[in-house]
Amino acid sequence: MTQHTTPAERALALREEIAQHNHRYYVLDEPAIPDAEYDRLFNELKAIEAQHPDLITPDSPTQRVGGAPAGGFGEVQHEVPMLSLGNAFAEQDMLDFDRRVREGLDLPAGDLFGGGEDVEYCCEPKLDGLAVSLLYENGLLVRGATRGDGSTGEDISSNVRTIRNVPLKLRGEGWPAVLEVRGEVFISKAGFEALNETARANDSKTFANPRNAAAGSLRQLDPAITASRPLEFCCYGFGRVEGDLPATQEGILQAFKGWGLTISRELKIKQGVAGCLEYYRDIGERRAALDYEIDGVVFKVNRLDYQRELGFRAREPRWAIAHKFPAxxxxxxxxxxxxxxxxxxxxxxxxxxKPVQVAGVTVSNATLHNMDEVARLGVMIGDTVIIRRAGDVIPQVMQVVSERRPADARPIDVPSECPVCGSAVERTQLTKRGKGRATTSEGAVYRCVGRLTCAAQLKQSIIHFVSRRAMDIDGLGEKSVEQLVDTGLVGSPADLYQLTYDQVLPLEGFADLSTRNLLTAIADSRTPALARFIYALGIPDVGEETAKLLARALGSLARIREALPQVLVYLPDVGAEVAYEIHNFFADEHNQQVIDQLLARGVAPQETGELGAEFAASVSLAEFLARLDIPHIAKTGAERLADKFGSLRAIFDADWLDLKQVERLNEKAIKELRAFALNEQAREQALSIEQQLRDFGMHWESERAQADSLPLSGQTWVLTGTLEAMPRDVAKVHLESLGAKVAGSVSAKTHCVVAGPGAGSKLAKAEQLGVQVLDEAGLLSMLAEQGITP
Structure with a gap:
């Protein structure tokens, strides 16, 4: 605030500036300033209003946080009823609706010589949320209300003020003196997941679906709770108006947008019922990819004079309909x-x-995830349940209708023996490691301990092993794998490499050519990239990216098999739990036997044999010391110890007086360090970890390779289209081995785009930005120059 600016003038300027930034952030999704700067402006306004309470206005952004909890909601009488819409569930329903509209407007219906006059419809998705009414007087928000029964709703003014994309004051000019905006309050899919994640972290009850979450959030008596929920508002119409509005539905919504209100980005104008059906099919195909839940499409006659002419039935307008998606x-x-x-x-x-139609599909099975989810739902056999299916997602049980529970309902108990092989079933144990000790708790997963002696695990392991992104053995589908296991021909992945023509030919679905093709595919798979081989082994929690990281970083199967978990954690994105999963997998005697058999039967993973350049001498003594989790030895203390003594053995051999010489190393830290060094088991384990770092070349005394000396270091490449000489994932491995980062999208920072046949938007964007583009021949030539021949 300058010396010439009064508090009132500054407060007004801040309100206008914050409102502008709110509009850019929550409506346009184009923030102009960082969050820290926004917070500074907001806090400055709060401070002015705290010193001058008379300057607080209803449209001030500080009033979004909500007041004291209400004792209940008052009633609001809707002067213009908030009617529901008629529903269409099939194409014929839409044809009938369009026919009624045309007849009501006395438009030509068409005959053998012409199609008649098409009605123009305004089309938008039907959001699955809660209908609300916002009343603006002279551009200021004065009231918010729920739909209620259409005639009477609840006053939720304090709560709607907390919704970030609801303007407290309309922008621009030209709005009516009184304007009632109607729309939907909803929670996006991402917001819903975040809300439930927070609830789970706090051991609170989770919400069944985004609609319930939005409704429950909006009807909180404490507006502060509503303010904490990720609610959004999208307007679709109007009620009471004192003033002028455009003459079409679309025109009104575009005017709303200009006044700072959010409208659907999917808003379209279509001609006739054929256009409506095309829009419905398009939205239906993209439904699962939208950021929010929808349950249909709303079609409204676009011209307002037509709407007035068509009028209303008792409970719904004749000029609008909701074409619902299958439930x-x-x-x-x-x-x-x-x-x-x-x-x-x-x-x-x-x-x-009990079979039921959900979203157009008969559903008779649904996932319950794990026994913790069973307990959370409180579900029992015999219960009536709500099941949900979205897109191609596996149907899941969402909620129990407890009031319908029968007297003979039975609890769900996990079996003590594997239902396939009869081996014992054990609950997984979660180990949390830190500060020199480990604590164990029960996990959510139960596991059969039979491993590959269990036919179910064996079949799934083989199916994973031969899959396209693993060993890529074409011709081995699920049914073929089941036959191989059931007939005893295959008892582990290694047995695939001993199959003969005479063994495969009699199997169902195989003839001479398919048998030969399968045996050829098996033979061709004997030299996989190391990353593919690691992924194919099916190590728990090790996906493709982690497998690629292990192969690139450690360079050889031998190092990966030997790696201690305390060494693996030095690799990026490998946490302690994943590190122990990897180590335990390779330490398992049966797994060792299978890997040895694979190698003996000719499987030879292609490896560089060299440690990744960026990992050479990558571990410092200070970092190593800090990771030993010795109590009271944190990063700063570890750095001072490393500077003082220079080696791990010197630190362990230091006596009390030597350690007292280390700057700011307190007595608690010295005591814990001495206790660790004198513990023979702890000391030897630390020294063995250090030795492996030295053997691998990761030790601080190892020769440091220059990662930035790799030819493509610091460059970002993008692959698009079809590559014919090699799969794109192989090309990605080669580029990464040369130091490149392979990204999925093109930006101004992209160094090069490799475009094969069928390249689309990524190629167009590269050309627009002037990014270098290579075809596949150019890529192969570049790789050959670097000594890589695919």
């Missing part, structure tokens, strides 16, 4: 629960349901 949630009965065994032995409960 994504339905009620049904839980008949039983069966337990399936996965590739890693995880025992998963699967709900067997």
């Amino acid at each position: 994504s949630e339905e009620l049904t009965e839980l008949l039983d629960v069966e337990f399936q065994v996965g590739r890693t032995g995880a025992i998963t409960p699967v709900a067997r349901l």
Whole structure:
């Protein structure tokens, strides 16, 4: 605030500036300033209003946080009723609606000589949220209300003020003196997941779906709770108006947008019922990819004079209809629960349901995830449950209708023996490691301990092993794998490499050519990239990216097999739990036997043999010391110890007086360090970890390679289109081995785009930005120059 600016003038300027930034952030999704600067402006306004309470206005952004909790909601009478819409569930319903509209407007219906006059419709997705009304007087928000029964709603003014994209004051000019805006309050899919994640972290009840979450959030008596929820508002119409509005539905919504209100980005104008049906099909295909839940499409006659001419029925307008998608949630009965065994032995409960149509598909099974989810739902066999299906997602049980629980409902108990092989079923243990000790707790997963002696695990392991992104053995589908296991021909992945023509030919689905093709595919798979081989082994929690990291960083199967978990954690994105999973997998005697058999039968993973350049001498003594989790030895203390003594043995051999010479190393730290060094087991383990770092070349005394000496170091490449000489994932491995980062999108920072046949938007953007573009021949030539021949 300058010396010539009064508090009132500064407060006004701040309100206008913050409102502008709110509009850019929450409506346009184009923030102009960083969050820290926004917070500074907001806090300055709060401070002025705290010193001068008379300057607080209803449209001040500081008033969004909500006041004291209300004792209840007052009633609001809707002067213009908030009517519901008629529904269309099939194409014929839409044809009938369009016919009624044309007849009501006395438009030509068409005959053998012409199609008649098409009606123009305003089309937008039907958001799955809660209908609300916002009343603006002279551009200021004065009231918010729920739809209620259409005639009477609840006053939720304090709560709607907390919704970030609801303007407290309309922008621009030209708005009516009184304007009632109607729309939907909803929570996006991402917001819903974040809300439930927070609830789970706080051991609170989670929400069943985004609609329930939005409704529950908006009807909180404490506005501060509403303010903490990720609510959004999208307007679709109007009620009471004193003033002028445009003459079409679309025109009104575009005017709303200009006044700072959010409208649907999917808003379109279509001609006739054919255009409406095309829009419905398009939105339906993209439904799962939208950021929010929708349950249909709303079509409204675009011209307001046509709307007035058509008028209303008792409960719905004649000029609008909601074309609903097949239901994504339905009620049904839980008949039983069966337990399936996965590739890693995880025992998963699967709900067997009374068949019901959900989103156009007959559903008789649904996932229950794990026993913790069963406990959270409180579900029992015999319960009536709500199941949900969205897109191609596996149907899941969302909620129990507890008031319908029958007297003979039975609890769901995890089996003590594997339902496939009869081996014991054990609950997983979660180990949390830190500061020199480990604590163990029960995990959510139960596992069969039978490993590959369990037919279910064996089959799933083989299916994973031969999959396209693993060993890529074409011709081995699920049914073929089942036959190989059931006939005893294959008892581990290594047995695939001993199959003969005479063994395969008699199997169902195989003839001479398919048998020869399968044996050729098996033979061709004997020299996989090391990353593919690691991924194919099916190590728990090790996906493709982690497998690529292990191969690139450690360079050889031998190092990966030997790596201690305390060494693996030095690799980026490898946490302690994943490191122990990797180590335990390779330490398992049976897994060692299978890997040795694979190698003996001709499988030879292609490896560089060299440690990744960026990992050479990458571990400092200070970092190593800090990771030993010695109590009271943190990063700064570890650095001072490293500077003082220079080696791990010197630190361990230092006596009390030597350690007292280390700057700011307190007595608690000295005591814990001495206790660690004098503990023979702890000392020897630390020294063995250090030795492996030295053997691998990661030790601080190792020769440092220059990662930036790699030819493509610091460059970002993008692959698009079809590559014919090699799969794109192989090209990605080669580029990464040369130091490049391979990204999925093109930006101004992209160094080069490799474009094969069928390249589309990425190629167009590269050309627009002037990014270098290579075809596949150019890529192969570049790789050949670097000594890489695919």
